[in-house]
Amino acid sequence: MSPxxxxxxxxxxxxxxxxxxxxxxxxVSERGYDEITLGDIAERAGAARGLVSYYFPSKRHLLQSAVHRLMNMEVAGALEAAPPDACGPDLLARLIDCILALATDRPTLFRSHMASILAPDTAGFVQCPEQQRLARLMEDTLARSGVQDPEKDYPMLRALLMGAVVGLLLPGAEMPLPRIRTELFRWYGLDWELGVLSATVPPPA
Structure with a gap:
């Protein structure tokens, strides 16, 4: 048999x-981060336990890579679903709405993701291939929306979205989605009617 x-x-x-x-x-969405092991993940994926360590140096690295891949896939899908004549600001609004919707729909996953980044005993933010693909997609969307220096502005967009996720999911002090969306849209000069959430999320009073 040939190789x-x-x-x-x-x-x-x-x-x-x-x-x-x-x-x-x-x-993680079903049970929470602390309730699963790398063995559980390998079993669900139908893979050998050793394969997990081959691809990912730690459980935290695996989680961040998985969430960045999810965000990249969902944002790419939201942008591809835009009308052919969609303006640049509408694409940026769709990107923002997509991240807000993911955090709202998967709170356990995104709380675990943020905890893995912010915990003082971890190495912080993982710049894995999935994160780098998401960064390029976000930079391209910023460029199409008219931002003059998207590479320089990308870290601010990332920080604003991370702050929005924390605001949405902070236990006991959650902020309402319309308020957070309003502030993000105001930062980039976006109209409320843009994006994909305007029909389902009423504007704040």
Whole structure:
């Protein structure tokens, strides 16, 4: 039997990695970060336990990679669903709305994600391939919306969105989604009617 081509092996590795990332999303959403192990993730993904450590140096790294992949996929889908003649500000509004909706729909996942970044005993923010793809997508959206220096402005957009997620999910002190959306849209000069949440989220009084 002839050995598999390198491209076949690469595709198999890609699929195995993506199964692990998706299993992490599913299990953390269902049970919470502290209630699952790397063995649980491997079992859900149908992979060997050792494969998890091969791709990811830690459980925290795996979680951040999984959430960044989810955000990248959802934002890309939201932008692709925009009308062909959608203006740049509408695309930026769609990006913001997508992140707000994900945090609202998956609070356990996003609380775990933020905790993995902010906990003092961790290495903080993981700049994995999934995060870098999301960064490029966000920079491109900023450029299309008219921002003069998207690479420089991207860290601010990232910080604003992280702050918005914390505001939405801070236990016992959650801020309402309309208020947070209003402040984000005001920062970038976006009309309330843009994006994808305007029809379901009433503007604040």
């Amino acid at each position: 598999r081509r390198a491209s076949v092996n690469e595709e198999m590795r890609r699929r195995s990695r993506e199964r692990l990332l998706q299993a992490t999303i599913d299990l």
